[in-house]
Amino acid sequence: MESSSNLRMFCDEHSPKADPRWKERELNFFTDKLVKRGFATGDPKVHIEHMWVEVTGIEGEKLVGTLANDPVWCEELCFGDTVLVDRADIESVFDKTSRQEVQP
16 A cells, blocks of 8 residues: 555646656657556546556557556556556656656
């Protein structure tokens, strides 16, 4: 279970947003990195849950990875599930090797 210190609530207006500059990066740039994206929850009080995905490959024009968080509101997802990520949905990127956030 995700540590409660790692959970934050934001109103829609102030929640993280996808950064369109990530669409300009080649798909292979993201391999072996963590990308953060929002997942629809279906809950009227919490519309989006923002989680990290560890990118393991590429499928067509999408990134393939495993969910690196324990979802709280997305009941259909579990830690370690395989998910697809469109570059247009990426909010943030973290390089595991340098242990730093990457700028677009």
